[in-house]
Amino acid sequence: MGIKVSEVTKKFVRKTILKNVSFELEPNRIYGLLGRNGAGKSTLLNIMTDRIFPNDGVVTLNGVAIHEHDAQLGKIYLMSEVNLYQKRQRVAALFKASKLLYGGFNESYAKQLCEAFELNPKLRFGQLSTGYRTIFKLIMALCLPVDYVFLDEPILGLDANHRELFYKELLDSYSRHPRTFVISTHIIEEVANMLEHVFVLENGKILIDDDVDRMLSQAYVITGPGATVDAYTQGLNIIGTESLGNLKGNYIFGNLNDDREIPDTIQISRMDLQKLFIHLTSEGSTIK
Amino acid sequence: MGIKVSEVTKKFVRKTILKNVSFELEPNRIYGLLGRNGAGKSTLLNIMTDRIFPNDGVVTLNGVAIHEHDAQLGKIYLMSEVNLYQKRQRVAALFKASKLLYGGFNESYAKQLCEAFELNPKLRFGQLSTGYRTIFKLIMALCLPVDYVFLDEPILGLDANHRELFYKELLDSYSRHPRTFVISTHIIEEVANMLEHVFVLENGKILIDDDVDRMLSQAYVITGPGATVDAYTQGLNIIGTESLGNLKGNYIFGNLNDDREIPDTIQISRMDLQKLFIHLTSEGSTIK
Structure with a gap:
């Protein structure tokens, strides 16, 4: 059970970004994916959601390769800096479209989160500031019925109040509906208390794969x-x-x-x- | 002495961004400029460097209005998210151009910082990642011979190691060559120890103008x-x-x-x- 990354290697023209990376994600845990700028974190998350393809290796979910398997990919959501949404679409319409795509969406929770973050769902995606685009994507991540949520730099452009609210909502949502989160962020201090297990990626290799308590001890x-x-x-x-x-x-x-x-x-x-x-x-x- | 912001008001089409804002910056202190997203921090810093003009009010440096006074503006540097640099220009050439503009530039310190941050000065500005554009602008901010350095979101895209290095260099540089810094950031926890005095801007007004020690007490x-x-x-x-x-x-x-x-x-x-x-x-x- 869970996601298994096996011997994944990814090369771009001149450079090897990921070198034979292997690790596993268990169900219902909160992981940290840490690394310096350029360590390969975003590339890894993109491969794990089939947005880009490895030169070598395979990613499976519950034993089935995710590559081009919609049933598997429908269980994973990647929130990233890339804006995949049509700028002319309104927030509410994008929520509805995702509901169709993922076969479900917690509309009442999304409404509650829009109120808490003061995001007006009638606005078009293109009208949102960097901070509010982040908030929109976080709401998506928390309301979709997936088993694996990957958050790549989830606090981009958020002020301290909105960051605190997000951390609180993530933990509340996790305790009501346990699933696996992978959080990749540079503001490590603020998420440290939430993380159970950490992967540290360095120069395309896994440097650390360990429980946080054991590491800190x-x-x-x-x-x-x-x-x-x-x-x-x-x-x-x-x-x-x-x-x-x-x-x-x-x-x-x-x-x-x-x-x-x-x-x-x-x-x-x-x-x-x-x-x-x-x-x-x-x-x-x-x-x- | 110092910078005096007097009754500054700024309106954009539909909205008043700054409402009758007044405060002073003394020489050789480290200030924090804090506020929620949209509170008006960047607008204020842009007005204080004559990049945009207020509808009302005035900003002076040592008693002389800064507006269109090159001698005054040459004593202030604003590092912001906006990229004002030609993408085709190389880092080293941009340092040289700034030396002419500001009448000085600490080249040996810039060289040392480029090495510490691993920024190759032969690269073109357009080739730099978000993190390295930030690093380039921070080096500019630390090496120019100005009396007032304004840093608007100075750690955008920096990983934890680069943030720590920057905080250390800022303090080292300040102790060797005292001048005034204004730091505007959402990652308050990390800069809190450096700040002597804080302004909190809310909805275009100064909510707090106080020493950090006194506030925390x-x-x-x-x-x-x-x-x-x-x-x-x-x-x-x-x-x-x-x-x-x-x-x-x-x-x-x-x-x-x-x-x-x-x-x-x-x-x-x-x-x-x-x-x-x-x-x-x-x-x-x-x-x-």
């Missing part, structure tokens, strides 16, 4: 006088370092080897997901 | 059983409320009236700037 910052910090962290997996005068912080991903005594002058604290991501994917990170 | 969340929280916060300036089962959180902006005894079952904690902003600018907020 191995992520530490050791701060204190430079020499003491270096001595204590020797041999550990240092993924980043920062200095402030003669103070130093070493970022560790992995076991701390905690049998040893901890020097009084150093402090051990936790890293949040965004900070961990930054250090895992920065130039010169040792995990590469 | 009056911003509390009172959580606990609903009835106890309501009783304790009665008469206080409640700007928002959240519920979770029979627990409740009331968001307060103002004095707590602390002579009273605090019930054991309630907790008082601080609000961060983004949360405060959300509650100040949400529908039905009592400060309006």
Whole structure:
């Protein structure tokens, strides 16, 4: 059960965008798909919804290849930066058309969301600002009867109030009607609490495929006088370092080897997901 | 000294975007300009750089009106979403042209920033992705010899690593060469620590003009059983409320009236700037 991506490779003219990528999405979970700009996230999501085709590899949903299978594709919705909608069409008409296409649409919830976000469904798609086009697509994503919702940069152009409202609605909707979400965003800090499992894509490869709790349980910052910090962290997996005068912080991903005594002058604290991501994917990170 | 915005009003065909807006920017401070989508932030910054003209009111720099005064305008740089650069021009050539226009440009710092952000200065502007166009404009903003730098959505398309690098460089550059920055962004949480003073614009009016420390010193969340929280916060300036089962959180902006005894079952904690902003600018907020 679920979506299985098997050994997917995608090349554009000069460049290999995805290199032999494999992973699985289980039903009813919330995933994060993280990566630097240009890591291949959007290409991957487009392949997983059959909008573009891999040079190699296959994507299946419940064991059936999605490629050109409308029954499978009808269970997946990709919300992306690309605007696929006719500019002259009104919001309400686009909702209706999607209902036909996907065989269902939660109209009462859409009405409630339009009110909460103050989106007038009589407006034409072309009249909407960047923020409101995002809101329109988010409402679509939350109201269609699909099992897999992929959100590529879901908060583009949203102000802080609208972002908070969206995160709240996503969780409410998920708890009423569990399904799988994949959230790809650069504003990691704001979604970190929602994510159960994270994929980190780097240079077209899966760098991390792990549960968030497990990842964070191995992520530490050791701060204190430079020499003491270096001595204590020797041999550990240092993924980043920062200095402030003669103070130093070493970022560790992995076991701390905690049998040893901890020097009084150093402090051990936790890293949040965004900070961990930054250090895992920065130039010169040792995990590469 | 500084920039003075006096009674600025701006109307577009059907709508008044700015209504009698007045405030001052002092030299060498870091300001935040916050507001919901459509509040008038970009219009205001465009008026302050003479890109568009107000229907009423005036903007001065050190006592001299900026309108059509090149000497004044040469001391201000506005980095915005609008791309004013020729797509065929190479990054290096655009830096050189700006040097002529502004009478100076920190070329060695620009070179260092290009390396840090991995921006190839031989590329043409039109070849850059959204993220790299942003990076190009940020380098311009940090390297020009201006006294006032306005940054309108400075992190558009930047991944978490590039955002962190930009915040660090902004602070480094500011400490070496103090000048005034105005940062307008929706990702408030990430810039909150840098801001000394905040303007909140709402529906074309200045809602808040205050130091960040002072604002946050009056911003509390009172959580606990609903009835106890309501009783304790009665008469206080409640700007928002959240519920979770029979627990409740009331968001307060103002004095707590602390002579009273605090019930054991309630907790008082601080609000961060983004949360405060959300509650100040949400529908039905009592400060309006």
